[in-house]
Amino acid sequence: MSVKSAVRVLEIFELLRDHPQGLNIKEIASALSFPQSSTFNLVKTLYEHGYLSATETKKYRLGPKLIQLGTSSMESMDVYREAKWPLERLAEQVEETVFMAILSGDEMVYVAKEDSNRSIKTSAQIGSRKPMYCTGLGKVLLAYLPEEERNRILDKSALHPITENTVTDRDELDRLLIQYREQGYAVDNEENEEGLYCIAAPVFDVAGLVFAAVSVAGPKDRIRKRHDFIVFHLLSTTRVISRNMGYIP
CATH class of the missing domain: 3.30.450.40 (GAF domain)
Structure with missing residues (x-):
């Protein structure tokens, strides 16, 4: 059985993978049809833990923590x-x-x-x-x-x-x-x-x-x-x- 918040996190990662220039909260919520409030909380959590990075204009991109995970996955x-x-x-x-x-x-x-x-x-x-x-x-x-x-x-x-x-x-x-x-x-x-x-x-x-x-x-x-x-x-x-x-x- 899927956990809703976990699925949403994965969908955010996949969306931002296709938008290397970054997207803001509103754009992410609109593209995925998520409520803006819950999108804000998910993105904020991912950003605080290094899984997303942010530009000066608050556009979010995939973060450096994912590089570490990807490298470990590759090596395995x-x-x-x-x-x-x-x-x-x-x-x-x-x-x-x-x-x-x-x-x-x-x-x-x-x-x-x-x-x-x-x-x-x-x-x-x-x-x-x-x-x-x-x-x-x-x-x-x-x-x-x-x-x-x-x-x-x-x-x-x-x-x-x-x-x-x-x-x-x-x-x-x-x-x-x-x-x-x-x-x-x-x-x-x-x-x-x-x-x-x-x-x-x-x-x-x-x-x-x-x-x-x-x-x-x-x-x-x-x-x-x-x-x-x-x-x-x-x-x-x-x-x-x-x-x-x-x-x-």
């Missing part, structure tokens, strides 16, 4: 522990930014990022979520999901164009997912961020099911010139992580 994950050194080595080998994401409901969430001396700026950060149809990581996860689960996710996904290159036609996306599964990796050709090209491969668990993915991301021209080199090291890395998680091909 088997996949994070088993993937850390292979991801570090991959970033050194390809000299590009490396990401890892896991399935979380109908979205993917970034759980690791390894920078290189040639890393580029990107909106993807640890803990952030992205829809799966427009990223290399998301598309490779979709490609390897059971067909029923993949269709369930895509049937409820609005394929909005994020950039001019975003694939918004369902038939075309389905065709690409089949291709990605056959070749063993997926590509994001500036579909989520202009100028960013990604190659992503799946990670499997002990049952042989996809549950995570790893990508190499960088400027389009640079990645495409080194395509085969990057794919080789990326697939070698995902095989190591999968094996560490108990997967036997």
Whole structure:
């Protein structure tokens, strides 16, 4: 049985996750359809305990205490522990930014990022979520999901164009997912961020099911010139992580 106040706290966290610039009490209450008085009390308590921070204009954002909790949660994950050194080595080998994401409901969430001396700026950060149809990581996860689960996710996904290159036609996306599964990796050709090209491969668990993915991301021209080199090291890395998680091909 859910505790009403606890559920409301979680809803506040999820709302503010999507509004990094912050929201005031009235905006939070309005967005969640909470009474303003109880919203004030919840936000005040969370702020006093460090779970929220506030700007000078009294806009509330996620606070530093959540970073500590998130870091502890990450370190307790088997996949994070088993993937850390292979991801570090991959970033050194390809000299590009490396990401890892896991399935979380109908979205993917970034759980690791390894920078290189040639890393580029990107909106993807640890803990952030992205829809799966427009990223290399998301598309490779979709490609390897059971067909029923993949269709369930895509049937409820609005394929909005994020950039001019975003694939918004369902038939075309389905065709690409089949291709990605056959070749063993997926590509994001500036579909989520202009100028960013990604190659992503799946990670499997002990049952042989996809549950995570790893990508190499960088400027389009640079990645495409080194395509085969990057794919080789990326697939070698995902095989190591999968094996560490108990997967036997």
